[in-house]
Amino acid sequence: MSASPILITGGARRLGRHCAERLLDDGHPVIIxxxxxRDELEALRRRGVATLQADFASEAGILDFIARLKTETDTLRAIVHNASDWTPDSPGDDAGANFERLFRVHMQAPYLINLHCRELLAACPEPLRDIVHMSDYVARRGSKKHVAYAATKAGLDNLTLSFAAMYAPSIQVNAIAPALVMLGEDDDAAYAEKAMAKSAMRMIPGPGVVYQSLRYLLDNRYVTGVTLPVDGGRHLR
Structure with a gap:
């Protein structure tokens, strides 16, 4: 349980929302x-979650979010960088713009938030302070259809190493790299079977496995600079 809030970027739906709800269940105040x-935001607001709109597709949007965050709280227990954009590569004239947007969401936003919000983490009176980057299994494997996505997530993994070294010993910085843990609204049974065949565990476990990994990082005082894979043994295939 924490008196200082935990920030989750991209916390309105899917994995981010699940982690926000579980943290609330465990007694932590949450900002997303x-x-x-979205309709889902009202349920979070009724539970006391502070919700801040943010557009991380531009530097101005990132800095505006940081400024408003600092009016919302003067301390943070942890920052969980979950905001993400799963845009496939475009071979047309907008390829550069797509890459730039993914770079800003996956790398520049965490970079600037980590730099500008260090003081909020330092103000936390508790001994544990964390930054957790939500990376992806494909950051190490690559992707034929999501090259820019995989590359910018790999950049996020490298930010994990740099910030871990920069902020030790007072702030731990780690990452979680899940493979597919939950289906999308339009995914059918055939897609699910194909996805399960890619992992040694042959399952789509749901977002709970990522929350378990997040709790491990938040609760452990002797882990920093690591990217924790949550991929069901895909590397064994």
């Missing part, structure tokens, strides 16, 4: 960022 208004 969200890109656009």
């Amino acid at each position: 960022s969200y890109r656009r208004e």
Whole structure:
């Protein structure tokens, strides 16, 4: 349980929302960022979650979010960088713009938030202070259809190493790299079977396995600078 809030970027839906709800269940106050208004946000607000709209596709949007965050709280227990954009590569004229957007969401936003919000973490009166980057299994394997996505997630892994060294020993910085842990709304049974065949565990476990990994990093005082794979043994295939 923490008196200082935990920030989750991209916390309105799917994995981010699940982690926000579980942290609330465990007694932690939570702040989330969200890109656009959704019905799910009202349920989080009723539970006391502070919700801040943010557009991480531009540097100005990132800095604006940071400024508003600092008016919301003067301390943070942890920052969980979950905001992500699963845009496939485009062979057309907008390829550069797509890459730039993914770079800003996956790398520049965590970079600037980590730098500008260090003081909020330092103000936390508790001995544990954490930054957790949500990376991806494909950051190490690569992707034929999501080259820019995989590359910018790999950059996020490298930020994990640099910030871990920079902020030790007072702030731990780690990453979690899940493979597919939950299906999308449009995924059918055939897609699910194909996805399960890629892992040694042959399952789609749900977002709970990522929350378990997050709790491990938040609760352990002797882990920093690591990227924790949560991929069901895909490397064994």
